[in-house]
Amino acid sequence: xEQNNYPAxxxxxxxxxxxxxxxxxVIDAPPHIxxxxxGLQLIAPDPNWRERPDMDPVFTRGLRASxxxxxxxxxxxxxxxxxxxxxxxxLLGAGLDTFAQRRPDIASQLRxxxxxxxxxxxxxxxxxxxxxxxxxxxLQFVPVNFEISSWWEELTAAGFDTGQPAVVACTGVSMYLTxxxxxxxxxxxxxxxxxxxxxxxxxxxxxxxxxADRPLLDIAKKGAAAAGTPFLSFFAxxxxxxxxxxxxxxxxxxxxTENITEQYFTGRSDDLRPITGEEFLLAxx
Numbered sequence: 351x352e353q354n355n356y357p358a359x360x361x362x363x364x365x366x367x368x369x370x371x372x373x374x375x376v377i378d379a380p381p382h383i384x385x386x387x388x389g390l391q392l393i394a395p396d397p398n399w400r401e402r403p404d405m406d407p408v409f410t411r412g413l414r415a416s417x418x419x420x421x422x423x424x425x426x427x428x429x430x431x432x433x434x435x436x437x438x439x440x441l442l443g444a445g446l447d448t449f450a451q452r453r454p455d456i457a458s459q460l461r462x463x464x465x466x467x468x469x470x471x472x473x474x475x476x477x478x479x480x481x482x483x484x485x486x487x488x489l490q491f492v493p494v495n496f497e498i499s500s501w502w503e504e505l506t507a508a509g510f511d512t513g514q515p516a517v518v519a520c521t522g523v524s525m526y527l528t529x530x531x532x533x534x535x536x537x538x539x540x541x542x543x544x545x546x547x548x549x550x551x552x553x554x555x556x557x558x559x560x561x562a563d564r565p566l567l568d569i570a571k572k573g574a575a576a577a578g579t580p581f582l583s584f585f586a587x588x589x590x591x592x593x594x595x596x597x598x599x600x601x602x603x604x605x606x607t608e609n610i611t612e613q614y615f616t617g618r619s620d621d622l623r624p625i626t627g628e629e630f631l632l633a634x635x
Contacts, residue, residue: 554626
């Protein structure tokens with residue numbers, strides 16, 4: 351595997367997500383949906399990072415709410431499943447996720463497998479060590495060159511127990527994949543042990559968005575294309591649910607923006623709320 355072909359840094363999307371999570375803590379009113387400034391420490395951006403166009407506090411309001419809302423939802427789901435005995439957590443496209451560093455009380459009781467590109471993984475490990483974060487044995491970095499390697503084979507080689515259930519999270523990834531690749535991923539995850547849960551975000555097509563949110567999606571699509579990572583897949587809820595059932599999942603549910611808003615954003619003094627457009631597929635083997 352020629353890992354040197356990969357840039358020794360996270361991609362722009364991973365950086366932006368981490369900065370939005372920090373921006374939520376810096377400028378939004380408490381209580382915060384998610385307390386995460388570790389990603390900001392990893393990136394160590396220019397002191398004027400908040401002046402970046404993609405950090406505009408008004409323009410990014412709904413976007414950063416969506417980011418912290420989905421992260422909180424995943425973590426609450428994981429903690430709930432851990433109480434039921436699940437001890438394996440897989441992050442497909444982990445990026446700059448910091449759960450293992452922010453929640454050592456829970457992470458120490460799990461086997462966590464972060465799957466991402468080799469360059470991103472190496473950069474993240476190096477930065478965590480430079481900042482003095484302990485890398486526990488329970489945290490496994492699983493570098494995968496997706497063009498020539500199987501993430502499933504690399505995951506099992508890293509010690510993942512296929513006989514035990516797991517929570518598999520895949521957030522902010524599906525829009526960059528072809529529908530064929532998404533179907534293959536669904537089929538693979540559906541082979542996990544009984545009781546495993548997949549939580550995957552997906553983007554709605556423009557016509558299903560609130561009219562006020564459509565310009566934001568258009569801007570995001572143009573930005574992704576300009577960065578060389580165009581959006582490839584959009585799903586209506588019924589379409590992604592049907593794909594999951596076809597892959598072999600027994601129980602399928604959709605968690606929409608309204609559900610996330612009601613669960614985490616009700617009664618806020620600043621009226622912060624996520625934009626429409628990104629929803630959750632919850633599929634249980």
